[in-house]
Amino acid sequence: MERRRLLQTLATLGITSSPVFDSLHTIRDSVGQSLGRDERLDVEMWEETVSEYGYSYRLTPPQQLLQEVAADLVAVRQAMSRTGSRDRLFRSWCRVTGGLSLIMAKTLCNLGQSRQARPWWATALDAAELSGDPNLSTWIRGEQLIHGLYDRRPTPVLLRQADAALSGYADSAYRGVPEISAARAQVLVNHGMPAEAVAELHRCGEVFEKLPGSVTGNTRSIEGWGAAxxxxxxxxxxAYLGDRDRLDQAVSQTHEALDPSDPSRRFRVQLALLQAMGHVRSGDVTEGVRHAQAVYETYPAEQRTTMVTRLADEVLEAVPVAERGGSSVADYRELLASPVGRRAIT
Structure with missing residues (x-):
């Protein structure tokens, strides 16, 4: 009955199950039982799947990614049903579930469905705690803070969450700690606390220096946290301080740190929009808006996640009231307001 309900739910998401593949899955289960299936191999396969999502996340349109992760979560749920909570592999399955739930939460946020993402953030954290993996737990907390920032959740709430997350891990070198610190710096500057934000930047840099090379050198996957x-x-x-010189220097250094062969454009587009917004805040409205328009209108609509559209909107919001009647600003406003200008969600 549960399997039927899950399949019906997948069908609602546009994920169909072929009778042929269902039959093959049944045969595979039967063969596996005859061979004395090693569940450890199943866990390792799913851990690789989570790792692969780290690479494909920025390349795959969010709507497509939503369907793929949903189908995998159902498959993992069915695999876990054969494992008891006292089983030696239970923690490994929890780590897989936590990773997939994290990707699901991020994808829903990218589709503008932050409220629907909240239970998935909770599921991801619960699974990470059960797995006993602090790298995963801190990573999830950092990602949740970053998406909360783009979703414009109240900054006092985000600051409390960041402080609580750092209280237990501040001096450690777990993967997510610099991301939590980075989110805190971003929240602080948005909250109108520039000195505290700059101080947090320095702390973030200190934590970054403690990270292992396996994290800082992993530049193509969202599991990494490199110099970029x-x-x-x-x-x-x-950018939010309107400090053009230090902004341009940071952007230049970030480009130098990026892998030139990385096919993903999303990070570069966000960086360009951030730079455009900073230029507008520094007083260069015309050039900042033109730069934002040139970047945004050439980026595929199906890849315009919430992070991209939020930064595009903030370029316009940074324009002083007295200059919002200019032709370049009007053209940019029209682009953002048009159906083509928003991300495509089907």
Missing amino acids: RLGYTQAWVY
């Missing part, structure tokens, strides 16, 4: 992520955080703070 640190540079992006610096660019964010200086």
